[in-house]
Amino acid sequence: MTDKSEYKDSFRCGYVAVLGRPNVGKSTLMNHILGQKVSITSRKPQTTRHRVLGIYTDDDAQILFVDTPGIHRKEARSINRYMNRAASSSMADVDVLLFVVDGTQWTDDDELVLEKLSHAKGKKVLFVNKVDKLADKEEVLPHIAHITEQCDFDAVFPGSALRGHNLDELTKTLKQWLPEGDLFYPEDYITDRSERFMAAELIREKLMRSLGEEIPYSSTVEIEQFKFNDKGILTISGLILVERSGQKAIIIGKGGQRLKQIGRDARIEMEELFDSKVFLELWVKVKDGWADDERALKSLGYDDYR
Numbered sequence: 001m002t003d004k005s006e007y008k009d010s011f012r013c014g015y016v017a018v019l020g021r022p023n024v025g026k027s028t029l030m031n032h033i034l035g036q037k038v039s040i041t042s043r044k045p046q047t048t049r050h051r052v053l054g055i056y057t058d059d060d061a062q063i064l065f066v067d068t069p070g071i072h073r074k075e076a077r078s079i080n081r082y083m084n085r086a087a088s089s090s091m092a093d094v095d096v097l098l099f100v101v102d103g104t105q106w107t108d109d110d111e112l113v114l115e116k117l118s119h120a121k122g123k124k125v126l127f128v129n130k131v132d133k134l135a136d137k138e139e140v141l142p143h144i145a146h147i148t149e150q151c152d153f154d155a156v157f158p159g160s161a162l163r164g165h166n167l168d169e170l171t172k173t174l175k176q177w178l179p180e181g182d183l184f185y186p187e188d189y190i191t192d193r194s195e196r197f198m199a200a201e202l203i204r205e206k207l208m209r210s211l212g213e214e215i216p217y218s219s220t221v222e223i224e225q226f227k228f229n230d231k232g233i234l235t236i237s238g239l240i241l242v243e244r245s246g247q248k249a250i251i252i253g254k255g256g257q258r259l260k261q262i263g264r265d266a267r268i269e270m271e272e273l274f275d276s277k278v279f280l281e282l283w284v285k286v287k288d289g290w291a292d293d294e295r296a297l298k299s300l301g302y303d304d305y306r
């Protein structure tokens with residue numbers, strides 16, 4: 001470990017890539033550290049489809065979190081290939097790689113991420129999450145041994161993103177490995193994502209939560225209107241794109257009830273996020289086979305990974 005005293009007077013700023021297979025708790029971890037929701041979470045895997053930059057600032061450092069989409073073995077659909085490429089590219093040019101695993105479950109997908117990580121450059125930190133679920137905390141030890149045998153980590157933390165266990169210690173460690181430098185973003189920024197993007201993500205989150213197992217990621221959301229009127233009311237029109245008409249019917253629900261509930265839930269969080277009264281309109285449209293068409297994906301804004 002580096003002696004922290006030598007850093008005392010200098011401000012640090014840099015990038016931390018958050019890596020891990022879907023559903024291990026990456027978004028929960030980032031949201032907890034930032035103290036606000038910037039990345040959507042759900043019980044189903046693969047909700048993080050976009051790279052979200054979360055920004056943490058305190059008196060001595062600014063951490064720029066790059067939240068990566070899941071890495072998968074199954075690359076059959078374009079959208080999966082796209083997500084894999086995005087995840088790999090976010091490993092390059094960062095100061096610290098933060099590998100998040102679920103302390104209760106190790107899978108082939110974890111193995112795949114670990115394999116990619118072992119070839120990457122930069123400081124590496126392992127966060128073994130969901131330890132709150134283990135009756136006997138020592139159960140994580142063989143898990144940690146298995147992982148660290150395959151890849152050298154500069155620090156290892158068992159903890160819980162949901163309960164905030166060990167996150168202060170993690171943050172302190174991440175900060176000390178950032179290069180010296182001034183703030184990249186103003187101190188009150190928590191993301192560089194646009195308000196439109198945040199609005200779309202909120203709708204998508206409510207959609208996923210409401211649909212249970214039915215439509216994992218064959219739907220997407222476009223924001224067609226995002227406008228304040230002269231009374232300060234924000235009008236947002238969201239277009240939900242699905243692959244088949246059956247899916248459209250499911251989303252709309254009996255007598256439009258499900259769509260109404262999705263809209264109500266999204267609107268409440270939007271009002272808090274944008275600090276304004278919100279009028280939200282939602283539409284559902286069928287766009288056949290969009291997930292298999294990489295060009296269509298790009299036209300929908302999935303081309304912003306560098």
Ligand SMILES: Nc1nc2c(ncn2[C@@H]2O[C@H](COP(=O)(O)OP(=O)(O)OP(=O)(O)O)[C@@H](O)[C@H]2O)c(=O)[nH]1
Nearest residue numbers: 023024025026027028041045046047048160161162
């Ligand atoms: N018990 C427990 N559950 C957790 C913890 N961290 C996350 N979860 C739950 O695990 C599920 C997945 O969490 P996410 O943060 O969405 O996972 P993710 O890795 O960002 O997933 P993708 O977006 O699919 O890549 C959610 O239901 C979380 O509430 C934890 O520390 N303890």
